[in-house]
Amino acid sequence: MSILLPTRLRLGLGALAVLALSVVVHVLVILAIPRQATHSSYSEAATFGPDRQFNLLPPLRAGAEPLPGLDPAMKHATCRYQLDNGPVLFTASVPVPFWSIGLFDDTGEVIYSLNNRTAGSDILSMLLITPEQLSILRENPPEDLDKLIVIETRASRGFALLRALSPAAARDLEVDLALKTAYCGSFS
Template identity: 45%
Template sequence: MIRTILFVVGGVLLAGIIHIAVVLFIPDFANRDAWTSMGRFGADGAFHVLPLSEPGTEPLPYLDPRMAHAVCRFSLDKDPIRIRATMPDAFWSLAVFDRRGSNIYSLNDRTAERTDIDLVIATSLQLTKLRENPISTLDQSIVIEVPASRGFVLIRAFIEDAADSARVHAALAAAQCAADLSPPPAAPAPALPTQP
């Protein structure tokens, strides 16, 4: 009988210790979501090209080693985010993830049927404001509503061979991810030939 009481008291004490430890460690683990871990690649509002994925040194889990990857972490607390990129002719895809790393939206070269990416990410309130005051420069943009105010965008592009790697990485490095809904800058006019 005494032995049973000791086991019960010991079990209750052990459960209490485990409960207190879990409560104390929750804030530390709560900050280790996907959005927070993306912050190690660089500042928000810009794409950062990830190093090539090699066994044992992957910057993120499950990356395809035949692909080049770029990630942009964003916050919609103030304004929508516009993603612009000119991608190579080979396969590419774009995915929008929420803070926890769940896929919200995805697009690839076949569904887009074009090589340029022009995507606006907005909350429902921001989307309502855009509908009330349409911006003509967004006529060709894909506008999506997301349920979260923070997330990240991952672009990946297929590298056909070693010679193609620099071109693919340059396209990803030139991708834009900013709260800028203005039209892209106009190309400079060609210089007129001078008369002799």
């Protein structure tokens, strides 16, 4: 009987060691996945057109979405930016019952989100700026600064995703035009 106890104990400790090792490997793999990703939404957004300009995304088709997680009931435009080149001004007039804009850093994390209902207006007027740029702007603020929603961020690179609900297929061209003419560029 004394021989069985150490054997059972060794088997139990061995099973416990294997379980602990598998948990450690699992956690390390989960933590390494974001660093090993070969592409991101930020890099994918570059394929739709130049930076600091809204670029209309193609219509959504099942299995061939231009970016992950897009709503098929909406029309989409994206704008990549780098704040090293100065603050970015976003303006748009989208004549639909609902629009929203999401600001994402270069890893795809949401920085800020806004829609026409929370903005209290059908017109988008938003400035994205770093803390350093905001300090400089406060020294000599422009007259219309109080009309802008000012978003301060430390993320120097990212992209904006402007979404608009097209209430009917007959208005798709009008919504597309509004998204194409939305402004994403320099603030002077």
